[in-house]
Amino acid sequence: MAEGCVPAALRVPDVVARKGDGVPLVMVTAYDAPSARAVDAAGVDMILVGDTVAMVVLGYDDTLHVTIDDMAHHTAAVARARPRALVIGDMPWMSYHVSREETVRNAAALVRAGASAVKLEGGRKRLDTIHAILDTEIPVMGHIGLTPQSIHAFGGFRVQGKTLDAAREIVDDAAALAEAGCFAIVLECVPDAVARMVTDAVQVPTIGIGAGRHCDGQVLVFHDLLGIEQRVTPKFVRRYASLQADAVDAVRRFADDVRAGRFPSSAETYHAADAVTDALGLHNTARVLA
Ligand code: KIV
Numbered sequence: 001m002a003e004g005c006v007p008a009a010l011r012v013p014d015v016v017a018r019k020g021d022g023v024p025l026v027m028v029t030a031y032d033a034p035s036a037r038a039v040d041a042a043g044v045d046m047i048l049v050g051d052t053v054a055m056v057v058l059g060y061d062d063t064l065h066v067t068i069d070d071m072a073h074h075t076a077a078v079a080r081a082r083p084r085a086l087v088i089g090d091m092p093w094m095s096y097h098v099s100r101e102e103t104v105r106n107a108a109a110l111v112r113a114g115a116s117a118v119k120l121e122g123g124r125k126r127l128d129t130i131h132a133i134l135d136t137e138i139p140v141m142g143h144i145g146l147t148p149q150s151i152h153a154f155g156g157f158r159v160q161g162k163t164l165d166a167a168r169e170i171v172d173d174a175a176a177l178a179e180a181g182c183f184a185i186v187l188e189c190v191p192d193a194v195a196r197m198v199t200d201a202v203q204v205p206t207i208g209i210g211a212g213r214h215c216d217g218q219v220l221v222f223h224d225l226l227g228i229e230q231r232v233t234p235k236f237v238r239r240y241a242s243l244q245a246d247a248v249d250a251v252r253r254f255a256d257d258v259r260a261g262r263f264p265s266s267a268e269t270y271h272a273a274d275a276v277t278d279a280l281g282l283h284n285t286a287r288v289l290a
Helices: 012-017 033-041 068-079 100-113 124-135 148-154 164-180 192-201 243-259 274-279 285-289
Strands: 025-029 046-049 086-090 117-119 140-145 184-188 206-209 217-220
Touching (some): 012 086, 033 068, 068 086, 068 100, 100 124, 124 140, 140 164, 192 206
Parallel strands (some): 046 086, 086 117, 140 184, 184 206
């Protein structure tokens, strides 16, 4: 690419075209403009404004506490960063479960906030919902395996698809989602053999999280990857930084500097002109400190 040339924004068809091209897709979550700028500058393909915002930003123990207004608020913040990556808005619990009308209105709210596609959880039981959203020309990303919005039904955050029957259910769900028109499917916390079967069975990219390497792409949560959220570390998370520890260290050094009178320095201070301080009968602190 010529120097200074800005790469074109990624679109849904670009993502679909990447199936089987040998270069895995990269998706990372972001919830605000600075995190969106960071992941976009790093060159990710897709930014998911995930409902994990409930856990890693808002301090809840699960994802069930965010509303469509919360998700639109965070999606808009990400979109204001004008990322090149495809922005996908996550539909929160109860935003697509009540009626077709509410579902499409809620999907549209995420698009109006700046998403180019939406993601929702569930397999074959979501087909009508997916058709309704696709009917409004909004692309849909599926999400099966461990679907965190089903935490109470599952009895916790547990690996799914461990028995033969459960594995077959997941493959059948994936095939149905792809057939319905989902442009990609997130596979969360399933054995790698199941992810491989799904990836081979569908014509659209699979994006794994805790699903092993036989997927067309991988996704991690921004705060997990950077070590900002350290309350729980699932087995599948690889930490590339320890920003929470760095933040504690930096703030502690700031507090030490303030308490010891080392902050602010003269260079970090606005000074009045000598004539003004002299006329006021004040010592010019810049000169005193210099
Ligand atoms: O909400 C989210 O961050 C997600 C990812 C874990 C796939 O759904």
